[in-house]
Amino acid sequence: MILNYLSLSVILFCLGILGVISRRNVFTVFMAIELMLNAANLAFVTLARLHESMDGHVLALMVMAVAAAEAALALAVVILLHKHKGKLDTNVFSLLKG
């Protein structure tokens, strides 16, 4: 039963990866990353349940905090980019290459 939770988290994690590599919309990409972190959180909580120790919960809390911080910065960047190009397409920003 526990394993199903973990499998679910793995699936969500992989869906997150899929979102990152298959989408060009900045928002979607960031939310996909959030999804990956959430998957990790699910796993933490599940393992806490499995190990009967609450460390997992603390870890999940920490991850949430980090996720929040990242989200804040990410959104700032999104605004920045939108100011520049008025677009949310990651492929628009490819001046640096070669």
Place this chain on the structure above:
Amino acid sequence: MEQTATYLVYIPLLPLIGALVVGILHLATCRTNRLPEKLYGILGCIGPVLSFILALRVFFTLKGLAAEERVLTQELFTWFSVGELDVSMGFLADPLSSLMLIFVTLIGSLIHIYSIGYMAEDRNFGKFFAYMNLFLGSMLILVLGAGPVVMFVGWEGVGLCSYLLISYYSEDRDNVIAGNKAFIVNRIGDLGFVLGMSFLFWGIGADGFDFLSLKANAHNLTPALGITVCLLLFVGATGKSAQIPLYVWLPDAMAGPTPVSALIHAATMVTAGVYMVARFSFIYAHAPVAGAVVAWTGILTALLAAVFAMYQRDIKKILAYSTVSQLGYMFAGVGVAAYSAGIFHVFTHAFFKALLFLGAGSVIYALHHQQDIWKMGGLKEKMPITYKTMLIGALALAGCPPFSGFFSKDEILYSALATGHYGIWLVGVGVAAMTAYYTFRMIFVVFHGQPRDREAFNHAHEPSKVMTIPLIILAVGALFAGFLNLPGIFGGDLEVSHWLAPSLVEHHPHTSWFVELLAIIISIGAFALGFRAAYRKFGAGADEPSYTGFKQFGYRKFYVDEIYHYLIVAPYQLTGKAISYFIEPYITDGPVKLTSWLYKMAGAAFKLVQVGYVRVYAIYMVIGLSIMSLLLAQSLNL
């Protein structure tokens, strides 16, 4: 046993000092004010004359000693000593070298004197004398060297001087090329010499690498190694003494001034090979196989050169080939272990060949450097002294009794016969006839009959005293030198041979007086035959023949030079070009170039991978990740 003589070193040193002084004077003054030629002449002649005197002293000192003790040595300093190898810079005078000394210095001095006249008004008078002195010094080192290595110094030194003097008129490319040829061919021989020395050292040289100790240890030499050494050394001899297959340089060497040809390419240097073989008689005596090789090479060279000599039209070329041919005799002699006979021929040959060359020189000088015999003729009224002296020389060369050449040559042929080398003897007799033929062909065409070039003939005249006196002295030598070594049948008892005995390892064959007599009669017959043929054809003065058929073939020396050129020289040069224009850039350096090219290409390719799309970078990451996780899954065998 041996005694030390502190003056030996001066014999080679004096000419060398002379060379130094004259050379520096010349260098210092050649571009500004030239010094008077007399000065150079005197300075140049001092050295040789003094060394001649010293040579006499050596001779008499030796004579004063008992036969076995006739060895004078002088060790100057340790030249170099590495491990077992210990080479000392030392000199050795024994009967053999003393004999060489005497005629080398004597003829050397005479030719120096002669050159004062011959080289007059030459732009580089001083240089010439410097070179000549240098040559004489090296030659004396060669003769006096106490060990193979010291000998090699002189050996190469004379080679160098020969190169310098052949290409003396260096404005003309052909002369320089002739000089290069001489040097390079000699170098091929020197390779043999060096290797021979090395084998000799590892064979027996470990304790003492000079002739005396080598001679003492000669018995330790394994037979195979002995043959190896002998053959290698003989390669050196063929180079220096112009034997098959390395004789080709000598005729071209005639490009040098005539005194040079007389001194270096007739009397002294070219006989160094024979001297060297005699020096190493203590090895050759134990290696009869090698001896046979030497003898056959020599006699065949004699034959070939005689054939060439019969068809040459350049007077100096004729003499050059006759030299080669006579050298062949000498090698036949030493080859059949008759070392004294060979050396004696060297001795006599030095006189008459030098004489002939100097005579030819004065003819050429008189005719303003005309060398083609078919442009000469009837000169005997114009230049009587030259004619007479040259006639003597010719008779000696042709082996007409009682001239010197007869005795020495006959001694060689007799030894060949006596030691049972009948083939060699037979060929030798044939060559003797041919010798007589081409010698008198030259004499008759040049001096008898009608002048073919009137205009030149009128200007011709006898040269000055300074040139004629040496001729006369040499003529005397050519006339009487033979009597020094009269065989028993003529009432003598081979004085020279006995004189040389201590320094050689040979035993004189004893045969019945009948064989000896037969040999003499036959060789006289050969001379008569050749002389008669020559007289019939050219005696009354013949016109220039048309060089066709075999004549042409012989005149072009059987195209040997061309063959060498196309078989060796041209391929060599071609290889050089091929390497430098194809192999070096494309094959040897190819991998290097290719590597760097590939590297640059790969770099350019990687530029394309950096597309700049962030998602693509993420995809790279994930791809890498998935590959790794595949491997991980495998290694965890899940």
Place this chain on the structure above:
Amino acid sequence: MHDLLVILPLIIVGSGAIGLMLLASFQSLSRESTSILTMGIFGFAFFVQFAAPNSPDIMPFHDIFNGMMVVNTFTKVAGLIILGCGFFSTMIAQTYFTQENEFVMEFYSLMLFAVCGMLLLTLSSELITIFISIEIMSLAVYTLVGYDRKSVVRSEAVLKYLMLGAFAGAFFVMGTVFIYAGAKSTTFSTIAGVIADSGFLGSPTMVVGAFLILVALFFKVAAFPFHAWVVDVYDGAPMPITGFMATAVKTAVFAVLVNFLVMNSELRDSWITFLFYISVITMLAGNLIALGQDNLKRMLAASGIVHTGYLLIAVAAVNAKEFTGGAVLYYLAAYAVSTLGLFAALTYLGGKEEQRVSFDDFRGLARVRPYSAAAISIFLLSMAGIPPTAGFMGKFYVITSAIEADLIFLAVFGIFSSILSMWYYLRLIIVMYFREPEDQFEITEMTFAPIGTIILAFSVFAMSFFPVVL
């Protein structure tokens, strides 16, 4: 008290960062004084760190932090390197801003924050703490990269860095999850204990967890195939930050990498093959990328990838013998010195708005500014590993440790890759020396970067002869 002393530098930097932030918000300080203040803070922290005694593992405030923080000589030296990088980066930044570039007051406080995160990174011995420290460092650096809102390339750089960084961070978290699943804890000591008891390869969860964590760290140090971002980001970042990223970040992350691997010998040994291949491919790829570049920043970024490869050799060769642990640090220090020196020189020569960045822009520099050219050549030679520079010594230690750890072929590959790297290092020297100058390389006014260049140029030699790190 002693516990306080060892984490004092961390406290100094952190409080300094906060202080500067406040000052900035009140805009009460001039640009110059801010930079000098920052340098002062770094210098002070540096000396405090330096004064701290060398020691085996000690856990400051064990009862409070219950062993999530470990201090030893290794972390001390790593911290020294990081602080030094911070110091010189500040110097460079000061010059950079005198060249009419955009400036924001928080710049320096963010640098201090980043360094704070790095110090934490070197000290922490607990996975989630490490994650948070990484994020502190990264967020600060993201901001530093993109602080200049007027410029598109900066924003693009920060986009790429942030996106991929967060992506990799997610992997780190997932790795933590698996380690936690396997070991019931995330502190190194416990994990090491569990591995010692039940073995490492025995529990796949641990292996996968360690694998994901390594991947995340490899991303931070730009190992192949996680290197792609580094070229663009370094190119887009402002010059001082590029130098800062190339040196300080790399040092911190490698410190963590080593700390993580030396946790348990079995753990380390089971990854040697992995490290082997990664480092070989990384060196190769780095060289190939660097060869094609015309822009110096990009070239240096790519060469940074190559140096990551070398460092991975050293990491693979890390073993019980203490001196190879030093090989990593010494190499990091040598690399930091030459890289920072190079960036310092490029900064003050680059002119306003970084107008000179490509190889050709530096044509004939030696004729106009011989000393700068000489300094640049020294740094390049040090990077290429030509004696008598620090880079050579570093390379020598790395090679020696690799051979000692019986990784002969890894050593040979390292040699080959440094042969390959000669091309692009020499290329710059040739351009500087053997081409005719067209530019006058005017320099604004007397600033810190030249001084920094000189100091670093000398320390390149000093380090090679007095390798204090070892």
Place this chain on the structure above:
Amino acid sequence: MPDIILSIMIFVPISTGLLLLLVPAGKEAARGVGLVVSVIVVLLSLKLFFSFSGAAATFEFAQKIPLIDSLGISYSLGVDGISLLVLMAAATLFPMVYLLFKSREKGYYSNLLIVQGAMIGAVCASDMVLFYIFWEVMLLPIFFMIGFYGGPNRLAATLKITIYTIAGSLLMLASIAYIGVAYHAQTGQWSFDMANLAQMSLSGSTATLAFIGFMIAFAIKIPLFPFHTWLPDAYTEAPTGATFVLSAIMAKIGIYAVIRFVVPVFAEGMTNYGLLLAYAGVIGMIYCGVTALAQKDFKRMLAFSSASHMGVIAIGIFCMNVQALTGTLYQVVAHATSTGVLFLLLGIIEERMETRNIEDLGGVAYKAPVFALFFAVAMLASVGLPGTSGFIGEFLIILGAVKFNVTIAVLTGTTLIVGVCYMLWMFQRVFFEKNNQKTETFQDLTLIETLTILPIIILIIFMGIFPQPFIQKITPAAEHHTARHQAASGSSVHLADNRVLQISDKQEKD
């Protein structure tokens, strides 16, 4: 007793050179300084030479300062019979360059100073790492000299030589590290000092790898076939000073390094691959010699000739008997002097006639007899004419080669022929034949130039006639070296009869 004379000889030139770079100085001033310093070095080296006993095969004038204890790296210098002559070559030949070539740029002279110091250091270093440091440092000035003052496509040339050589030496670095580790494994402590390293002898596959690493590095420097391809370009493009340094001294340091570092440690490698390497030397000698004949560019031709002779010199190492080894060590100096003079004189030709094309020259001997004489002497020395320094070495090498392997010996001997072919060919075209309008105006050496080159010419002849003073200083070391090698590799120490029999068997087959 720490003796600092070597340190002075190393660091006075280097520091002076660096100082010259830093301070603004005129061309003439720079040249003067360089001249003074090089003369000082010459005097010091002479003092060293005459106070060198060489009786025992040990390091003299030794000096040792530990640098990095954790690795046992130390700053340790010393001279023994093996390094003595190379050191003399590196120390004494330089003044000529300053005297002959005026009004070059400042950097030219300072680079010369630096490279001289570095080369002396490389020769004196008895610690492998220290040696490596100097070994690399001595390349950089060459890199700059070619790049700054070289010919038309100097950039390609300098890049090629630099990368080529550094590639080699980096491989050597790995080998050095391996040796250190091996020593650590055997004895438990770190050291890179030859005094210690020479005590052990490595074997096994990894040791072979290390051996190959060393040999590639030195084969590139010497250069041995087929690693010579950088040489023609570099020599041709380089300014005369750099060519002189490269050909006269740097190549010799490669030879020296093989003897000093490879032979003692890799006895097994030498026994297994000595023959192969000797063949490489032979092939290189013939290959380059034949190529030299086809060159139109005078300098290129001399470059190939130099490479060809280096092949011969290298053979002497691999024969591994005292004669050959001494011959090599002697030939190192002989060739340094002769080829150095040749390149310098060529530099004068290049300077005065703006051409190196052999076809454009001719009849120089008539216009400049002194020049021609000097050139001839150097040329004859380089073709190994007895009475010049060149003969002793070549003879000893061939002699030793005969003991080592007859085929090698015979092929080595061909250098006598190969050498004269191209040399005489060149001499004919350049010095003989007719003048043309280029050579009409050729000026002979001035008094200064004459006096500059004369000592070397005299030395060449002196070394041909009185070699023993030099040889007796090097033979003890050479004997010690070979004896130890043969002991290590278990081959026969003294000339045994079977050797001779072997030769005779060989002959019977023929």
Place this chain on the structure above:
Amino acid sequence: MTSTLLFFGFGLLSVLGALGLILFRHPMNGAMSFVVTLISLAGLYALLSAKLIFAIQLIVYAGAIMSLILFIIMFLNIQESDLPVESGRWFYLAGGTAVIAPIAILLLKVVKTLPGGDTVIVGGEFGGVKGVGVLLFREWLLPFEIVSILLLVALVGAVVLAGKREVKR
């Protein structure tokens, strides 16, 4: 039994939400479906008797963070034209899935190796505010402290990057 049903329900919802996030073209729709995922995750936390996390998930995540994101999306008022034309999206999705498959399989297999266990709600302090809080302040003080620094940095960063104010030169 009910818990199993609930798990599958929430699990299904969360997966669907995630798919929606990936597949919707407009970020707004994506965000909405992501909220679904987050809420269903909260449900799962509850099932795992992680009370505190359940609450925080709802308040902080689904509440604060998502509303922030949505606010920004609104604020930028994105038109259809601003959105990237992701023509090859399906291709990328397919390819991406193929690439990710190995990773997913590996992780799933590894998960399978863990010991299983049931998820009956454990009452008492487990997962409660007190339990977690005590743990947080006793053992996890260091991360907790530095998280504050992290948030500070994020704050400054956001201000520097997106803040509207006069840039002093």
